[in-house]
Amino acid sequence: MPRTKQFDEEEILKKAMMLFWKKGFYDTSIKDLIDFLGISNASIYNTFKGGKEELFKRAFQLYRDSNLQGFKAFLESQADVRQGLRMAFAKIIHDDHVDEDCKACFVVNTSIELIPINNELHNSINQYKEVIVGLFYNFLQKGVQSGQISEQKDLDTLANLYYTFMMGLRVDGKTQPDPKESMGKVELMLSLLD
Amino acid sequence: MPRTKQFDEEEILKKAMMLFWKKGFYDTSIKDLIDFLGISNASIYNTFKGGKEELFKRAFQLYRDSNLQGFKAFLESQADVRQGLRMAFAKIIHDDHVDEDCKACFVVNTSIELIPINNELHNSINQYKEVIVGLFYNFLQKGVQSGQISEQKDLDTLANLYYTFMMGLRVDGKTQPDPKESMGKVELMLSLLD
């Protein structure tokens, strides 16, 4: 009986993610969203009850989950530990380099902008860190089991350090440095496995 | 003949720096500034011609310059390379850990919030990076000359990497991780000098 929705909620959410990712929470106004999403004021408030804040949260979770899933799938597809890590970092470096919007990482951006204020997002970001560190850890452990990495290495600290390095790359990516220079750093980080 | 100013411009600027550092550009309103600085609307616009944007720029430059000067002075006071780097990172880790406002680094925050938009700040941030990397480089070179570091090491890449690591620490600092865990990462980074 009812009129059907004229837009795909998933698609709208994806678009909202792009805009919040680029401009952050405070600098993205409802008017910006209306223009960018192509749907009306009322449609936004009808679809995402809780207003701007709720829309942001859902957009952020979408980024977080698909980013985690993509990273997990990539690492698990790699057999060689060093080459796998090298390519994982290379992808980040490349993405940041070619993005003319300099969006870098939505999780990093949100950490900076909203952690001092929003507790819910704080937890979500902590989880993100734990998952990424866990993925690094499992990947390194696989390398130990296959004899690619010495058993003497402190995998916990290494996994944690690779996460921190990743965050650093994302900040550095905002200034779009020379990818070759960045890859030099990656090689040095990989030498920690020798 | 004229009435004298009732406030110290330097002091006001330092306060503005603290507020912008904590809340960022967009989430700091003029009203916030009036309340926090303790001076009136007209005094702000009289003293800092160019309004909110100019005040932010000056506050940011103040942070940037004093941060650079502090870091330079610290490194230059250190004779032992490894211990010097260790203490430099330890100070960052400690500062982030005890700051209940989770401000972390104003340069990182501004990179994230304003680089996609503001070109002038973009340059200022690039300069910051260059100076820090240069300080790391000189410090490492001093270590080579004193025989603490092998001549075979690629100081350029190392200096650059320590900068990236520093940025990563600042992002991580937003979630206030266990300082011991962070120091473990520092030790691993220092092992690159062996």
Added chain:
DNA sequence: TTTGTTTTAGAGCGATTGTTCTAAAATGAA
């Protein structure tokens, strides 16, 4: 078509944004 329901566009809400203006208070030199 008719009916019932939902989405939609857009007017409009009070509050707040950054900024300008005005007029009174405050101060140093004469």
Added chain:
DNA sequence: TTCATTTTAGAACAATCGCTCTAAAACAAA
């Protein structure tokens, strides 16, 4: 004190903020 000058507090500005509301348009089932 008087005068000239500057700072000050606060009113007022248009514009925008996030959000609500209303009424018309759009659609699915009967």
